[in-house]
Amino acid sequence: MSSPxxxxxxxxxxxxxxxxxxxxxSFDRLKCPEPxxxxxxxxxxxxxxxxxxxxxxxxxxxYDARYLRMEKNSGPGAARSMAARAARGRIIAxxxxxxxxxxxxxxxxxxxxxEEKRIVGTGGRVIALSDGxxxxxxxxxHATLEPPKTQNYxxxxxxxxxxxxxxxxxxxxxxxxxxxxxxxxxSIALWKQGWRFAYEPEAVIQHxxxxxxxxxxxxxxxxxxxxxxxxxxxxxxEERFPELGDGGIENYWNGEYIRPNVTGVRSYRWRFAWHWRxxxxxxxxxxxxxxxxxxWTIERMAYLYGWKQGSRLAKAERAPGARAPKV
Numbered sequence: 001m002s003s004p005x006x007x008x009x010x011x012x013x014x015x016x017x018x019x020x021x022x023x024x025x026s027f028d029r030l031k032c033p034e035p036x037x038x039x040x041x042x043x044x045x046x047x048x049x050x051x052x053x054x055x056x057x058x059x060x061x062x063y064d065a066r067y068l069r070m071e072k073n074s075g076p077g078a079a080r081s082m083a084a085r086a087a088r089g090r091i092i093a094x095x096x097x098x099x100x101x102x103x104x105x106x107x108x109x110x111x112x113x114x115e116e117k118r119i120v121g122t123g124g125r126v127i128a129l130s131d132g133x134x135x136x137x138x139x140x141x142h143a144t145l146e147p148p149k150t151q152n153y154x155x156x157x158x159x160x161x162x163x164x165x166x167x168x169x170x171x172x173x174x175x176x177x178x179x180x181x182x183x184x185x186x187s188i189a190l191w192k193q194g195w196r197f198a199y200e201p202e203a204v205i206q207h208x209x210x211x212x213x214x215x216x217x218x219x220x221x222x223x224x225x226x227x228x229x230x231x232x233x234x235x236x237x238e239e240r241f242p243e244l245g246d247g248g249i250e251n252y253w254n255g256e257y258i259r260p261n262v263t264g265v266r267s268y269r270w271r272f273a274w275h276w277r278x279x280x281x282x283x284x285x286x287x288x289x290x291x292x293x294x295x296w297t298i299e300r301m302a303y304l305y306g307w308k309q310g311s312r313l314a315k316a317e318r319a320p321g322a323r324a325p326k327v
Contacts, residue, residue: 005064006034007110008089008163012079013097014043017052019208020097024056027065031103037064039083044073077172077182080156084163084171093160095205100129102204109160109203120195121161121187123147123154124203135211137288138295145207148257151197153187158205161186165195173230180219181226181310184258188234192251216295217302224306227258232314260307262300272297 009027013020020040027038040053053067068086070079076096084092091110095101105124112122126145128136139145145155154161169189172182187197211219231240238247239255246252262268275296279289 003035005037005089006091007032007036007106007160008083008087008092009036009038009106010080010083010087010092010094011038011040011097012043012076012083013040013045013049013053014073014076014079015045015047015049016097017045017047017049020049021052021056023095023097023099023101024053026100026102027063028059028061029103030101030106032107034107035063036106037066037088039066039068039086041079041083042067042069043075043079044070073177074174075177075182076156076179077176077185078174080182081171081174084166087163090163091160092163092166094156094158096157096207098208098210099157100206100208102206105203105205108200109158112198112200113160113162115162118195119198120165120190121154121159122198122200122203123151124158124199124205125201126158126205126207129206129208131209133209133211134291134295135213135216136209138292138299139209139211141282141292147197147199150254150257151199152191152253152257153184154197156183157207158203159183161190165190165193169193176226176229178222178226180223180306181228181230184227185230185234188230188253191253192234194251213298217298220299220302221306224260224303224308225310226306228307228310229314230310231255231258232311233317260300260304262304268297268300271300 011023042049057065057067068082070082080094091113093106093109109122109124113119123146128140131137131140145157147154166186171186173185176182235253235255236247236249238244238249239253240259242254242256262271272293276289276293279292284292
């Protein structure tokens with residue numbers, strides 16, 4: 001029997017078997033001095049995900065790997081929570097099936113974890129596997145899948161946590177059926193317990209941004225919905241609106257980076273001008289600037305739409321008898 005793993009790498013999987021296999025094979029190239037394991041949690045895929053994973057599991061390797069399957073399709077939050085409960089490693093690292101990890105990814109990702117300093121989790125750098133599409137260029141330019149400057153939440157395509165504190169706060173919410181918001185919720189819950197996060201730029205993954213415009217809109221709607229739901233469930237008004245001050249809240253969590261910054265014509269005009277100047281100062285051509293601003297406008301509208309849906313659902317949860325909007 002192999003040594004107990006120090007780390008667990010967890011992947012939620014749903015109907016992306018070809019991309020998933022590419023990720024799994026990148027785990028075989030990891031260079032990590034400590035023993036690790038890999039857990040794939042299948043969120044009831046209807047393609048050949050199970051067959052692909054089982055074929056991969058049959059290959060010889062120098063680390064443990066397991067396949068788990070959800071009883072019903074429940075979303076990535078539930079799949080990640082299942083992995084956390086099943087993990088044997090002290091630290092659990094997460095990535096997604098449309099990613100590829102660099103050989104030093106795991107060793108670099110875990111090195112800033114420090115229980116004494118209350119550093120419970122680390123986020124890493126995300127680069128594009130290909131920048132051939134406008135959405136891919138946009139998402140990488142804005143570092144959408146990396147922790148914000150405030151470092152008050154992590155994004156689960158590239159992050160790790162101390163497993164026990166994560167489980168102590170319930171891991172990830174399991175009632176958000178779409179990707180988006182579940183990682184923010186876990187981060188808020190840990191932050192409220194006095195834990196903090198770090199950023200490790202040398203923990204690199206490549207992300208396959210296969211975004212067409214329809215998927216781009218759906219992605220940002222889902223982000224807005226999840227963040228709106230979580231914000232209104234877990235944050236005080238002063239945290240959703242930092243300009244009000246901290247209100248003396250212990251372990252205050254600044255919600256600036258998840259709140260919609262465009263809610264009307266005036267805020268849109270101000271933000272549009274700011275982002276236009278930023279894009280031009282970054283050396284983008286006029287064509288690229290127009291491309292960026294078009295996507296930024298679409299992103300903000302989709303996010304705001306989702307945020308309002310999530311906010312209404314959270315308010316309905318607090319008002320028995322109220323009719324909740326469809327998710």
